[in-house]
Amino acid sequence: MSSHQQITDWKTQEQTEVLTAFLQGLNSRHIQALDSQAKEVSAEVEQNIDCLDCGNCCRTSVTTFTTSDISRAAKYLKISKKQFIRKFLIKDNRDDSYITMQTPCPMLNDDNTCQIYEVRPDVCSSFPHTHRDNFKNRIHAHTANLKMCPITYAVVSRLYEILQQQ
Numbered sequence: 001m002s003s004h005q006q007i008t009d010w011k012t013q014e015q016t017e018v019l020t021a022f023l024q025g026l027n028s029r030h031i032q033a034l035d036s037q038a039k040e041v042s043a044e045v046e047q048n049i050d051c052l053d054c055g056n057c058c059r060t061s062v063t064t065f066t067t068s069d070i071s072r073a074a075k076y077l078k079i080s081k082k083q084f085i086r087k088f089l090i091k092d093n094r095d096d097s098y099i100t101m102q103t104p105c106p107m108l109n110d111d112n113t114c115q116i117y118e119v120r121p122d123v124c125s126s127f128p129h130t131h132r133d134n135f136k137n138r139i140h141a142h143t144a145n146l147k148m149c150p151i152t153y154a155v156v157s158r159l160y161e162i163l164q165q166q
């Protein structure tokens, strides 16, 4: 059994709607230092939320693997690239990359750890991307993640509070 406590009660429908409207409204606002504020808040929030208590992104999202992600992960697991693809991935019809063959991610363990954590794709290690430059360019993703990711919810809640005071 996992030693981690599953995160519960981290969102309300009412507040999710408020935060969704706030995010949508950012499109038409010029906020100086939004990226640096989001970065700072993300660092604070990430110290207080343990992803091992959640795992929602790995459970519900399809993950893209680039050629270099595949090489790195196959080497880490000491199997060939072909074996890695056969075991975990399918071809992405949209381009030359591969995606995880199912959700939850086939590399997710029962205790929310990742079989390839040390070499996981950048898209995984950077998730939920609230600390990255161009916060406004990801409003669509942040809005979708509000319902799934406690870190996103907490970061956007904090940004909402900060910007209300400005």
Ligand code: SF4
Binding pocket: 057, 058, 063, 105, 106, 107, 108, 109, 113, 114, 115, 116, 117, 120, 121, 124, 125
């Ligand atoms: S590769 Fe690891 S971190 Fe990425 S989705 Fe799968 S289990 Fe999660």
Ligand code: SF4
Binding pocket: 049, 050, 051, 052, 054, 055, 056, 057, 058, 127, 128, 148, 149, 150, 151, 152
């Ligand atoms: S990044 Fe978000 S959704 Fe993924 S495990 Fe951490 S808190 Fe949960």
